[in-house]
Amino acid sequence: MSAPLSWLPDTVGAAREAEILEEVRLGRHDPIRWATIRVTDRAHVLEVELPEDALKIEGVRVNVTARTAQQIADLLGCVLPTPRLVHLAYLQAAVLIYVGPRTPDATMATTATMIARSRDIDAAIAGRAGLVSQGAWKHWVLHPGATAQRAANWGWMRPDGRPWQVLSLAHNLDHTDYSQAWQCPRRRCRLDGREADLADVLRDPLLAPLVSWDGALLGVRQPGVLLAGQPFAPPAPPTAAPAPPQTWIPARNFTAASRAIADLVVLHSTEGARGRGAARAVARWFGGGAAPQASAHYVVDDDEVIACVAEDDVAWAAPGANRTGIQIELCGSARQSVSEWLAGGLLARAAELTAGICRRHQIPICKLSPEDLAGGARGITGHVDASRAFRKSDHWDPGPSFPWSTFLELVAAARAT
Ligand SMILES: [Zn+2]
Structure with a gap:
């Protein structure tokens, strides 16, 4: 068996991002197991599905830019998470891990480092099943401060529940290194027992606080990124009997x-x-x-x-x-x-x-x-x-x-x- 990702360029850049996106478009990423995050307030019960672990190709957690993260989300019917959703995932995780930062050097973003890092995370998980605690990577997140020039990142939960990466708008849409992995919630969710769209929940002033510390979000995509691939399949229309003649x-x-x-x-x-x-x-x-x-x-x-x-x-x-x-x-x-x-x-x-x-x-x-x-x-x-x-x-x-x-x-x- 050859080494994983031997076909992927070793250096970070547009070519590597395009290869990763194309693998996802062709459905050649590893199968995703979905875990359910449950959040309630006095009036509502919301159930959101999140991948148990970061997205993998050939067993390796791939590092992606905010641009690619958004386009993978488009392809898989997902939205970028909010910081609150990442925090909820940490609180409800079945498998608690923490893999800390590497010393910054020139190899931060190479594919070899991506593979080595993913093996360190595998070692920390040690074969346990269930939602992993977000303690080893950062997320590109939805945030009102994101623009077409700046992406927001957040996360990498420490054992004490504080994120190693506090909210940052320092990066542009084309930055990535070993710490940026993809783990995004599905748009299709359940609100009070009914199928709903997480994008609608995030836009709704009354519901958004369930999943957002920033209130309702006007935009539910990373600004400045073209929509990738086929549109999300909408929830089945509720109980629409054939229309009678008008x-x-x-x-x-x-x-x-x-x-x-x-x-x-x-x-x-x-x-x-x-x-x-x-x-x-x-x-x-x-x-x-x-x-x-x-x-x-x-x-x-x-x-x-x-x-x-x-x-x-x-x-x-x-x-x-x-x-x-x-x-x-x-x-x-x-x-x-x-x-x-x-x-x-x-x-x-x-x-x-x-x-x-x-x-x-x-x-x-x-x-x-x-x-x-x-x-x-x-x-x-x-x-x-x-x-x-x-x-x-x-x-x-x-x-x-x-x-x-x-x-x-x-x-x-x-x-x-
Ligand atoms: Zn009117």
Whole structure:
């Protein structure tokens, strides 16, 4: 048997990173065993899966840059960990090890050192099974201070629970040495017993503290890194029965426009009931004798989609984004939690509807910020973003816990079928 990684360049650099990434793309890394980290607060139970050990190829824990770490995470349906997640993994580890730093020298980042270091860690683990305590390597982590020029690293837990590497933004995206290994949590996680996306949890102001000391994270990727490979497969749509034929209940108030194409899909929440018949009730209100000075193109609940305004006409829903938008009202409340949004068939039904609109109007499947909207970009957005961009309303629907990541993945999946 030849020595491990004999095909890998001995010197650190872009060529070695590319080889490692390609091995992962081809599925030639060692099989990953996943351990479950459990974290609770007064309201929620979150279960996150983390590799038991650092990522190995031919039995060697590979050292990677922040750029490669993010791209491996993309390929394997993961996100970079937060410092809090690394700390939780230390607290819940089955195998406690500590392998300290080497004296810095010119061989810090060679492949020979990578292999030697990995053998030292194997010796410390001594064949024990289960989650390893993070006591031998640092993690590239998600942190609000990371930029396209600076990556954040943290970890290497000492026996007393303090990290050897406190938070540092000293490195660029292309640095690595013997101490940088890959051990990233899966995006697919369980929140209160339901499948959820860790990226949504990290973005959610109410849920993020479960896994983040820095509160909600606006970005859940290392800035400045291109998305690698195939997109993450979204959670199976919850209980979406086949859509019944769309029902048409015309709204009373709208502007006839005969527009050829729309630029935006704008999501709203009705701030009302979401049970059986909820969408019909809203549509009848838009179309009835006591109709408000408002309307939407579609109203969606768990069971059905009701069309109220033709797509080439303009509904009255999001001042500033009416003329160019297609408005979708989701039955529910801007105050509801991620779990509530994920329950029932509403999200999957709305995603299928949105995918059709994006296909018909050639709208890109991306989430627009208020700045994007103000700049005239095309894509998918919320009433809250239109409020911030155009300052013509103060509505904040569909609310801070709307699971945008999951929704966009579902739209992309529906668009592909
Ligand atoms: Zn609204």
